[in-house]
Amino acid sequence: MKKVPVQFTLNGEDKAEFVESGATLLKALREKIGDTSVKAGCQQGTCGSCAVIVDGELRLSCLTLAERCDGAAIETTGGLAHGEVLHPLQRAFNEGFATQCGFCTPGMIMAAKALLDGNPQPSREDVVEAISGNICRCTGYEPIIQAILAAARANSLSAA
Amino acid sequence: MELRKEYFADERKDDLKEIGQPRLRSDALGHVTGTTTFFADRNLPGLLHLKMVRSPHHHARIRAIDLSEAGRHPGVVRILTADDVPHNVYTILTLIQVGPEDETVLATDKVRWKGEAIVAILADSERAAHEAAERVKVDYEVLPAVLSIDEALAPGAPIVNEYHGQNYYRYDSGESRKVRFGDVEAGFAGADHILEQTYGSGPIEHAPTETTGCIVVPEGSGRYTCYTNTQAMFFTLDNTSIILQMDGAKLHMVGGTVGGGFGGKVDVIVEPIAILGAKLTGRPVSFIYSREEEMQISSPRAAEKLVIKDGVMRDGRIVARYVKAYIDAGAYSRHSPYGAQKSAAHFPGPYTVPNVWVDSHCVYTNRTPSSAMRGFGVTIGDFALEVQMDKLARLVGMDPLEFRFVNAYRDGDMKAHRQPTEGAALIECMQEAARASNWPVSEKYLQMSSARREG
Structure with missing residues (x-):
């Protein structure tokens, strides 16, 4: 399977990964980056468990291709707290x-x-x-x- | 809503440290920060993905299984069939002496419901596992299927499950769980009105947001760590031990964090085969239901059919209640013989009826095996009973709430299954419900008490 380089920021931190072409942002975040705050509930865009914010907009990461997020700013619940200070x-x-x-x-x-x-x-x-x-x-x-x-x-x- | 403290005031303590105090959930901080570890929140090197080949037919004989093309598919590491499973025919409730063993981990000669597992593919990637599963060729002889309780019990119906020999579960009490109290025929003979109604329900899926699954890691110690979202850790441990003929000390079940269960994660389905896969490959194995599998394969609440016949007097007293309950177990028992038993014990509901007859049947059909779900065996019965209560109230021209006051059980009343009523609070709940909803109820009902009968 062809690998594609992707760079984005996750909760303000720079990330760079090679992902399989066609891989979802959900898989890239959970399995490559290790941000398991993003949940796989249906993987068909119906439940919202995998919702993240991409460039200020709410997105279902199970329906978003990782390779389309090159250069994006991604936010997840895993990065919302500042130390022990909750959002x-x-x-x-x-x-x-x-x-x-x-x-x-x-x-x-x-x-x-x-x-x-x-x-x-x-x-x-x-x-x-x-x-x-x-x-x-x-x-x-x-x-x-x-x-x-x-x-x-x-x-x-x-x-x- | 106002907390009414006058009810059971002499039984109340107001100086408790925890009860009545708001306390944060111990797990919520993990939930809101996304740090709660669910079973699937693990990345393991060398992880294999398990994909099941499933029956497309409700009922069929398996003539042959051809694994040659699937076995050659790139990424496939191992294919499991029934021959690989040490104790392939099992039943979950064998742990509490409910038999016979009636279900296969992987199908051998027959499939009895659409979606039944036949062959397990273990592959390097989810994609390879899916592709290989599509390349397994199964030669079926399609058999006639029974898809409803009525079809299953009709004379000459095809037998769904040969381990039972008939399309219902045979209890030590016979073809049903039975409750006999008073003389129901005499009750009907003396009644002013008789009302018989039939109620039905379809299967209901729990639809948890997290699908059923597990991840198994073979450890250097020779043990298997199974990260699972089961709701029944010890059922899983003991049944896996039986199915794999493996000492329980080799099985380390890790769980307790469940992304929604509602009873849907008490069957022992994914763990034994995933642990077997880990054993035979020496690699970690992930078996996670897709959303489609969760909706179609995981066991739902049983469909039920309930026939309720009541004898009622003009003054509102129910004098006889006869119930025929049928619980659709689907193709295999799982927890349904127990559900049907609960159903029998639950009638005639929270009402004192002097003459009661209940037969509750656990019926086999070629449908998805049903199992536990929030009050299974009871909830649908309550729906039917309360609709019946409204109809009876209309029949005798009474207000439906006042009709329930007349029949409510109270402390000291003997229930149909011979448990004396203790700690009843139905009267008080209905009094408060009437007040809270401004439902007009005659003063004499507002003076009633669960603790004593008036006069």
Whole structure:
């Protein structure tokens, strides 16, 4: 199989890898780079567990070719905390009981971050729309929606 | 929502350290930082990928299996067939003396459901494993299939599973689990109304976000470390020990982190064959269901058919309840004989009925084997019972909630399976539900107590 060189930043760090042509960003992140915060739930673009942010936009890494990410800035939940200091979304998910099994959580947090980065004070409808591509089978979504709204409030307080 | 403390006030303690206090989940920090290690979050050098060749037919005889082309496919390291499995015919609940062994790890002469595993390919890459699986040629003689409870129990139906000899599980109590309480015929004879209804449900898939799977590492010590998302570590350990005829001390199951289970990860399906693959190749093996396999292959909640016949008096008292329950196990037992038993014990529901007759059957069909799922054997029964309760209330012209107060079980009542009722709280739950939802209920029902009968 032909190998293709790819360079991008992952959570601000430079990464360079040879990937198989046609390999997904999901596989490259998990198996080559070792960022297993990105989860493989369906590998067909239906569950959102593998969601990452590429150049500021939410992407399903299972449907994104790694070789198309050359030069991109990629963000994952694995790089969201600064040491022991959690991102407001991580804190809100933790304190708001928005995780149960935890498998959808990293993708869910990426979807929420993509929302808050562009819309710091979203309505409940905005939140529901933003996570509509992410499946959670445990919580019934309500604690997740509340956590995202709480993180948005926390952001506005710290900005004030 | 307001916490009502007047219920069972004398049984309540308000000075507990943990109960009633908000506490963060011990695992949530890992979840929100993406550092929780799920079984698949491992990269191992030399990892082999296992891909199953599965039956495209609901029921077929296997005439021949041709592995020659698949075996030559680049990247293929080993192909496993039934001949490689030391104890190929097993049943999970043998651990609690439920038999007979009725399921093959890899099919031999027959397949009994669409998706049944026949041959396992071990290859260097997922792609090579997939491609090789498509090159396995199986010669089938397609057999007539039974795809519903009614078809399975019809006279002359094809036998689904020869290890049982008939299309239902034979308990020590006979063709069904039975509950007999009072005289149900006398109850019907004295009833003002009789209502018989049939309820049905289809299989339900748990659809966890993380699919079923495991990664096995052969260790230098001669042991096998199996990273698994099973919900049943010891079922997995013991059944794997039986299937592989391997001392349990050689098996090191590592798990406890499950990306959604809901009962769907209690069968022992992926671990034995993956460990066998690791043993025979000396390399780490990954066997992870695709999303399609999770939806089609992993065992769902059983389909059920429930016939409920009730005798009821004009004042709302249910005087007789007769239930015929049928649980569709699919082609193999797995946990369904136990599910059907739970179903029998659950009727007549949380109601005190003086005359009860229950037959609960575990039925075999050529469908995906069903197994555990949140309250299996009980949940569908509750759906049917509560719809039946609403219909009975309408029949006698009563409010559906008041109708349930009349029939609710209370402390001291003898249940149909001869367990006296203790610690009942149905009355109090319904009182609070009526208040919370502003559902008008006559004052006499709001004065009732689970602890004593009035008068």
